[in-house]
Amino acid sequence: MRDCQDRWRFHAGVSGLFFAALMLAMATDAQDVARPRPVDPAAWGGDHVGQPFPPYVTGDECLFCHRDIGPTWGDNAHQRTIRPATPDELSLAALREFPRGKDLADQTQYLLGSERMTRFLKRSEEYGKLDLLSAMFRPQQNADVETDEASRENAPGEIHLPADDDEPRWEPHTFADRCAGCHTTAVDSRGKAFSSLSLDCFTCHGDVPLEHTKDTSLALLSAKHREPRQVISLCGQCHLRGGRSKSTGLPYPNTFVAGDNLFRDFQVDFSDEGLNTLPAADRHIFENTRDVALFNQTEMTCLTCHDVHTSSSERHQALEEVTICGSCHIPGTESRELREGISESAKFHVHSRVCGY
Ligand code: HEC
Ligand code: HEC
Ligand code: HEC
Ligand code: HEC
Ligand code: HEC
Ligand code: HEC
Numbered sequence: 001m002r003d004c005q006d007r008w009r010f011h012a013g014v015s016g017l018f019f020a021a022l023m024l025a026m027a028t029d030a031q032d033v034a035r036p037r038p039v040d041p042a043a044w045g046g047d048h049v050g051q052p053f054p055p056y057v058t059g060d061e062c063l064f065c066h067r068d069i070g071p072t073w074g075d076n077a078h079q080r081t082i083r084p085a086t087p088d089e090l091s092l093a094a095l096r097e098f099p100r101g102k103d104l105a106d107q108t109q110y111l112l113g114s115e116r117m118t119r120f121l122k123r124s125e126e127y128g129k130l131d132l133l134s135a136m137f138r139p140q141q142n143a144d145v146e147t148d149e150a151s152r153e154n155a156p157g158e159i160h161l162p163a164d165d166d167e168p169r170w171e172p173h174t175f176a177d178r179c180a181g182c183h184t185t186a187v188d189s190r191g192k193a194f195s196s197l198s199l200d201c202f203t204c205h206g207d208v209p210l211e212h213t214k215d216t217s218l219a220l221l222s223a224k225h226r227e228p229r230q231v232i233s234l235c236g237q238c239h240l241r242g243g244r245s246k247s248t249g250l251p252y253p254n255t256f257v258a259g260d261n262l263f264r265d266f267q268v269d270f271s272d273e274g275l276n277t278l279p280a281a282d283r284h285i286f287e288n289t290r291d292v293a294l295f296n297q298t299e300m301t302c303l304t305c306h307d308v309h310t311s312s313s314e315r316h317q318a319l320e321e322v323t324i325c326g327s328c329h330i331p332g333t334e335s336r337e338l339r340e341g342i343s344e345s346a347k348f349h350v351h352s353r354v355c356g357y
Contacts, residue, residue, distance in 0.1 A: 231302060240285065
């Protein structure tokens with residue numbers, strides 16, 4: 001059994017020889033008969049690994065024309081993942097009450113995260129970098145208040161310190177080394193400086209040429225341009241938490257531009273064993289990505305179920321039952337009963353080693 005599972009510990013960018021051996025092993029293993037033959041996920045498309053980012057059009061410029069996107073964008077989790085700290089935030093009030101917290105709260109310029117964890121940040125002396133406060137705010141996970149947006153905002157929470165820390169301090173390197181690539185835009189892999197805070201249109205739409213106004217197929221993610229392998233690559237650049245760049249060793253990709261093939265440089269554990277250790281929210285992401293990237297099953301992607309701009313997954317409810325539904329629902333149940341740890345009120349009690357919550 002172990003032997004079989006280890007074979008799924010697939011690292012992209014494997015040598016041709018290893019890949020051939022993998023294919024052979026899969027084809028001759030009776031246990032894997034039900035699974036299609038894996039393809040080499042690194043085989044298609046291009047990448048920008050180690051190159052500078054191309055200049056890109058910023059969100060303000062896009063929104064000047066795309067006013068329809070504007071109204072929901074301000075509240076979108078991607079746009080808000082890092083946001084200016086406003087004094088009325090509950091997390092800041094809690095920090096202020098903490099021993100020595102008042103000064104730290106005054107120094108805080110940005111907040112990261114919300115429902116499960118909030119982190120405090122300030123600009124570093126170096127351009128394009130942020131200092132991360134070692135102390136964090138953990139909102140109380142209360143199923144009853146979670147259903148009610150307004151009362152959740154007022155729900156109590158606590159400041160926590162990492163075990164090896166006796167008082168909160170500003171860490172100058174943690175954010176650049178471990179977080180920047182998934183919470184800011186266009187991080188230069190060498191200097192690890194970001195080009196803009198939070199997540200701009202560029203992270204998902206890539207380099208959109210102005211000519212797309214006449215030919216929308218030139219805009220990635222337009223109705224005419226949604227290639228499944230590009231979709232799972234571009235969402236996966238941030239949502240495959242636990243992956244690692246082969247060239248930099250960092251936990252985020254090296255110069256990924258939406259449209260690229262992520263798996264030329266980003267190594268991800270797609271083994272059954274690896275998937276089974278993930279919380280459901282992350283598990284279905286790895287499962288869907290594996291289906292597309294390794295098994296060439298391209299009929300379902302993140303966009304089959306998620307509408308990113310309206311933050312809705314409602315359309316998933318109208319789908320036929322398939323294997324991936326079992327990541328969250330107990331298979332075969334008429335009412336689509338949810339697995340343990342997932343409920344409608346407290347949807348995901350998610351934890352992430354990468355993000356530290
Ligand atoms: C590989 C990409 C990646 C890296 C690296 C990463 N994050 Fe995240 N982070 C994410 C994604 C994706 C989510 C959203 C997950 C979800 O909603 O299920 C997230 C969510 C969060 C949240 C929000 C939790 C909430 O819902 O309130 C916090 C806080 C956070 N990350 C902090 C960090 C910190 C601190 C680091 C560095 C130590 C870090 N992350 C590194 C991808 C990453
Ligand atoms: C986190 C990924 C992501 C980010 C960031 C993002 N988009 Fe999108 N966008 C999508 C996806 C996915 C679609 C395809 C429609 C769908 O199914 O949600 C889309 C569709 C669109 C469309 C087509 C119209 C529509 O609603 O279907 C426009 C225009 C657009 N985005 C503009 C923008 C602009 C402008 C920004 C920045 C302010 C932006 N997007 C940021 C993922 C993103
Ligand atoms: C000069 C105005 C202008 C700017 C700037 C602009 N767009 Fe567009 N965009 C258009 C027009 C016009 C269309 C075609 C009509 C439509 O579908 O809205 C379009 C179409 C699109 C579509 C395809 C919508 C569909 O039909 O599926 C996407 C996606 C998109 N733009 C994203 C962006 C992003 C992201 C940016 C910034 C990088 C951007 N646009 C900048 C004018 C603009
Ligand atoms: C550049 C990194 C990045 C990319 C690219 C990205 N995400 Fe995210 N995503 C995040 C982070 C970070 C959060 C959590 C933000 C927070 O809560 O602070 C998030 C949150 C989410 C959420 C939960 C919040 C919500 O709006 O419902 C969904 C669903 C999601 N992303 C889907 C997608 C899909 C689908 C794509 C590809 C079209 C995508 N993301 C691309 C980083 C990214
Ligand atoms: C079969 C449908 C389906 C597919 C395919 C799918 N998702 Fe989901 N996803 C869901 C549902 C349903 C939820 C839970 C409801 C919600 O949070 O909106 C969810 C939750 C999430 C969350 C957690 C939101 C939170 O509360 O923190 C993220 C992030 C996410 N999906 C990203 C992705 C990405 C990235 C992909 C593509 C690799 C993907 N999903 C593919 C249906 C799907
Ligand atoms: C990532 C987790 C996730 C995945 C994967 C997922 N669901 Fe769901 N599903 C949920 C959650 C959470 C709800 C509760 C309502 C909501 O928030 O969307 C739900 C609700 C539903 C409902 C409505 C049930 C009711 O009582 O109203 C149906 C039907 C449904 N899902 C079908 C499916 C099907 C079919 C699939 C596979 C194609 C699937 N789901 C995959 C998380 C998931």
